[in-house]
Amino acid sequence: MSMQPGVAWIIGGGSGIGAAVATLLAKRGWTVAISGRREDKLAAVAKGHPTISPYPLDVTDTPAIEATVHRIAAELGRIDLFIFGAAAWQPMDVGDYDYEKFAKVVDTNYLGVLRMANPVIAQMERQGGGHFSVIASVAGYFGLPRSAAYSSTKAGLINLLETMRTELAPRHIKVRMIAPGFVKSELTDKNDFPMPFLMETDEAAKRIVDGLTQSDRFEIAFPKRMVWLMKTVRWLPYPVFFWLTSKMLPKD
Numbered sequence: 001m002s003m004q005p006g007v008a009w010i011i012g013g014g015s016g017i018g019a020a021v022a023t024l025l026a027k028r029g030w031t032v033a034i035s036g037r038r039e040d041k042l043a044a045v046a047k048g049h050p051t052i053s054p055y056p057l058d059v060t061d062t063p064a065i066e067a068t069v070h071r072i073a074a075e076l077g078r079i080d081l082f083i084f085g086a087a088a089w090q091p092m093d094v095g096d097y098d099y100e101k102f103a104k105v106v107d108t109n110y111l112g113v114l115r116m117a118n119p120v121i122a123q124m125e126r127q128g129g130g131h132f133s134v135i136a137s138v139a140g141y142f143g144l145p146r147s148a149a150y151s152s153t154k155a156g157l158i159n160l161l162e163t164m165r166t167e168l169a170p171r172h173i174k175v176r177m178i179a180p181g182f183v184k185s186e187l188t189d190k191n192d193f194p195m196p197f198l199m200e201t202d203e204a205a206k207r208i209v210d211g212l213t214q215s216d217r218f219e220i221a222f223p224k225r226m227v228w229l230m231k232t233v234r235w236l237p238y239p240v241f242f243w244l245t246s247k248m249l250p251k252d
Contacts, residue, residue: 003131003213005029006080009072011059011116014041017135017183018085020205025081026051028209033072033079036086059086059112069119078127081212082120083178084113085135090149094249102149109153113160121173129172133212134161138179138221141230142241145248154179165218176212177219180204181226199223 008025012018013034019041022032026049034042035057042054053076057068072079088108090101113134124130139147140154158177165175183204204222211220221227233244 003081005031007031007033007072007076007078008081008083009033009035009055009079009120010083010085011035011057011112012085012087012135014038014045014054016085017180017201017204017208018083019045020201021083021085021208022052023049024202024205024209028213030081031076033076035068059084059115060107062115065115066119069123073123073126079120079123079130081131081133082116082124083133083135083208083212084116086112087135088150092146092148094146097148105149106153109150110156110160113157117164121168121171124173125171129174131174131176131212132164132168133176133178135178135180135208136161138181138226138230140179142234143245145245146250161218174216175218178208178211179219179221179227180208181223 005028008022008030010018010022010032013022013032014036015038018034018036022034022045026032030051032052033055034045034052035055036042037056037058039054039056042056046052046054055068055072057064059065069079086108088105090105092101117132120132124132134157136157137150137154139151140158142151143155144151158179161175161177168175180199182198184198184201199222207222208220211217233241236244
């Protein structure tokens with residue numbers, strides 16, 4: 001299966017993976033809308049690419065989301081491929097479950113997708129179908145120490161997207177889940193721990209675009225060594241699982 005170039009909308013397109021995906025799609029003949037809160041970042045990505053258009057947006061603003069969906073459909077004609085790549089990452093101290101820290105991450109990573117879902121799905125139904133994709137993470141495969149807020153939102157997204165894949169198929173909307181490992185970005189620059197199999201942003205973007213446009217599979221996860229390592233840990237019996245994850249705690 002191969003998806004022909006059309007109109008793509010990328011949330012989080014002003015930096016990191018989202019910006020790299022937008023640039024690559026544009027090079028491959030797509031018309032691309034990019035959204036995010038930082039207008040200067042969006043403008044920098046769009047500069048020099050006549051088929052990339054910035055649409056500033058905060059994913060916590062429901063009325064703005066609905067207005068932006070209608071604006072993109074009116075100006076670009078349709079939304080063939082939707083990619084949600086906005087993400088908040090809050091490093092957590094061991095045993096810290098502060099509500100405010102969690103709320104910020106949940107509001108962007110998980111509730112941001114839910115705010116987008118109905119307006120985008122409604123537009124795709126009006127045009128006869130589309131592709132709805134979300135960048136989750138291999139961190140969603142199991143509960144990672146010091147990453148409770150981030151990992152739990154990504155786990156929730158994986159579960160949500162599994163449900164959506166089944167429910168939206170009869171409406172000709174294909175739901176896709178993207179699960180990268182560690183990719184160089186503003187988020188990973190905050191990390192103070194080893195990041196195995198760290199990937200360059202452009203390589204991650206190529207894997208995402210190839211996975212979305214050249215296949216129909218639900219899960220686009222990479223790098224494979226990281227994916228299978230994480231899934232193997234998830235499949236372990238709980239006594240072994242908790243012994244192993246305890247080794248991930250920082251030493252006093």
